[in-house]
Amino acid sequence: MGRFTVTYTATDTAGSYRDSWLRSTDAATRADFWLEASAFIDWTVPPRTALEEREPGLWRWFPDGELNTSYNALDRHVLAGHGDRAAVIYDSAMSGTRVSISYSRLLERVSRFAGVLRAQGVGVGDRVIVYLPMIPEAIVAMLACARIGAVHSVVFGGFAASELAVRIDDARPTVIVTASGGLEPGRVVEYLPLVKKALDRSTGSVRTVIVRDRESIPGSAADYAGEGPVTWLDWATEEDAATPAEPVSLRSEDPLYILYTSGTTGNPKGIVRDNGGHAVALAWSMRNIYAAGPGDVFWAASDVGWVVGHSYIVYAPLLVGATTVIYEGKPIGTPDAGAFWRVVEDYKVTVLFTAPTAIRAIRRVDPELAELKKYDVSSLTGLFLAGERLDPETYHWANDGLHCPVIDHWWQTETGWAICANPRGIEEIPTKPGSATFPVAGYAVEILDSKGRPVTKAGKEGNIAIRLPLPPGTLLGIWGSTDRYRNAYLSAFPGYYATGDSGHVDTDGYLYVMGRTDDVINVAGHRLSTGSLEEVLTLHPAVAECAVLGVHDPLKGQRAAGFVTLKAGARIDHDTLAKELVGLVREHVGPVAAFRDVTILDRLPKTRSGKILRKTIRQIVDGEPYTVPPTIEDPTVLDALKLAVHGTAHTH
Known part of the structure; x- marks a missing residue:
C-alpha cells in the first residue's frame, strides 16, 4: 500500500476515475493526457510539449506554449x-x-x-x-x-x-x-x-x-x-x-x-x-x-x-x-448561523467550498440546524471542505443535515488545487468519513517511512509524499530561491515532493490525512497521531471543536493535552466532561496514550482561515517564548488560553 493503488472497482466506462488517474500519472501516457486537458484553454501559441525537466526535480509544464x-x-x-x-x-x-x-x-x-x-x-x-x-x-x-x-x-x-x-x-x-x-x-x-x-x-x-x-x-x-x-x-x-x-x-x-x-x-x-x-x-x-x-x-x-x-x-x-x-x-454572527444558507438561497449556489472550521462554527452555535430550515438550499449539488482535517463527527452532521454530498478533499498552498478528492465530474465514488478519498489526476501519492521506504501495511501511518513530477498548477518554486525550494520540499525523500503531512491508506486505497508530521507526538516511546486523538474527543456529544498536542513532560518526554470548546447549550460540569473525555481516549486508543489533561475554552486560537494555531498553543502551555502569528483571527483568545492554563493572562 506504499505506492498508491486503486482497489475500488470503478465502473467499466470510458473516462472512469481509474482510467483517468492511470493515464495522468503513467510516464507513457502522461503527456498526452495533459495536452488533451490543455485544449480547454485558449492559447496564443498552443503547446506541443507537455512537460520538460530543466534540472533534477525542476519541471516545467507546456514550456513551448x-x-x-x-x-x-x-x-x-x-x-x-x-x-x-x-x-x-x-x-x-x-x-x-x-x-x-x-x-x-x-x-x-x-x-x-x-x-x-x-x-x-x-x-x-x-x-x-x-x-x-x-x-x-x-x-x-x-x-x-x-x-x-x-x-x-x-x-x-x-x-x-x-x-x-x-x-x-x-x-x-x-x-x-x-x-x-x-x-x-x-x-x-x-x-x-x-x-x-x-x-x-x-x-x-x-x-x-x-x-x-x-x-x-x-x-x-x-x-x-x-x-x-x-x-x-x-x-x-x-x-x-x-x-x-x-x-x-x-x-x-x-x-x-x-x-x-x-x-x-x-x-x-x-x-x-x-x-x-x-x-x-x-x-x-x-x-x-x-x-x-x-x-x-x-x-x-x-x-x-x-x-x-x-x-x-x-x-x-x-x-x-x-x-x-x-x-x-462570517459563517456566524453576520448576523447569525444562517448566513451561509441565506447566500446559497439568494444566488442559487451550486457548489459551496469552505473550511471544516466554518461548518464546526455553525454546528457549535446551531447544533440542530434550526437556521438551515429557514432557507431553500436545494440548488446545492455538493459541499466541499478543505484546509484542515474534517473529523467524522462534523462530516456526519453536515451530510445528514444538508442531504447533498459532503466531500472532504486535501491540498496545500503549494499545490494550488486538490491532491486527493472525490472526482464527482468523472464518477462519484463512495465516501468514507475521515478520508479525502483518492488522488486526483497527476498526483502519484505514496506513504513513506522516515527513511523513504514505502509503507506496505494498510492502515500504518507514515509520511505522505508525491512522486515527481508534480502535475500542472503546482508551485514553480519559492520566490528568489531555488535552494529553499529544494531544501523545503525535495530533499527529505529524493524523487518525491514531501507534503509535510502524515497519514495512511486503507485496504481499499482511501487516503486518510491525519495531520502535519510535527503533530505526531512521542509519549514514552509511543508515537501517537494527534488527529486520531482529536477524532476520539469529537465523539463526545458536548464537544464542538478540539485540538490535541504534545506538551513537555519531564518523565515521558511528551504527553497529550486536549483543548476543547463546547456546543451552544451544552450543560455539563467541566470536571465531569474532562473525566468522560479521558475515558473515551482510554476506551478507543488505550492507556498507552496516557491522556489526562483537558482544558475547556470558549474559543480556540485560529488563523483567519480557521486553522488552529497548535504550535502557539504548545508554546504557551510549555512556557516558551512565542510570537503572535500575523494570521491570527483574534489575539485576545491567547490571553484567555494563558489564563486557563497558567492562571494569568499577562501578555508575552
Missing part, C-alpha cells in the same frame, strides 16, 4: 456571446451591499485597471501587492495584473504593518493596491495607516499606492499626497481616465502570482505559480472534481488572501465561465 490567463477568464467568454452572464456576485453581510457584475462589465473594469497599472510603468514580470478586503476590486486588481503580465502578491487586508513590510522587501513591488479599510464584525480596520507604516519600514521599492475609497471608512489617497517619494492615487479617478489595456501573450512558465504561506515571519516563503499549468489544472478541476461549469454559481467561502481564494474565488470559476461569489462576512 503561450497564453494570457486574464483573456481566458474574461475575453473569450465575452467573445463567445456570454458577456451578459454574471461573472461575480458580491455580497457584503457587513454593509448590506449586493452587486452582480457581468462578464462584459468585469472585462471593462479589468482592462481599465490594467491600463492604470501600465500608466504607472508596470509591465511583464513587475510585482504588485494587492492589500484589499473582500470586495470586487480584489478580483479586478488580480486579473488586471494577469492581463499585462505583472506578478501579483495578495496580502490580507489589515495585516500588521511589520508583516506587510517584510513581504514588500521580499517581492520588491513597484505598486501597492489597497483600500481605505475593511469591515469586521463590530469594528472597522483602517488600512492606510498600516500601509504608510509598512512603507516607512521597507527598503523603498514601492513607487505608487492606489487607494479604493470606501465611503464608510475614513482615509483616502489625498490624505497622504506629497508625503515622501511615493505617489498616492485615487482608484476611481484613475480608472475613469485610463486607456484600457489589451492582454499580453505570456510564456506558460511565466509567473502569475506569489503567495506567502500563512504564519510566516522574518523570512517569508513566497510560493510562485505559473500561468499555463495553473490555468489547465484549475479548468480540469472544475469539470472533473467539482462538476461545475458555465452557468453554475460557485462559492468558495474563503478570502482572496488564501490559496483557496486565489484558485476558487478568482481564477477557476471564471476560467470555465461560471459565476463566482465574493462574500464579505
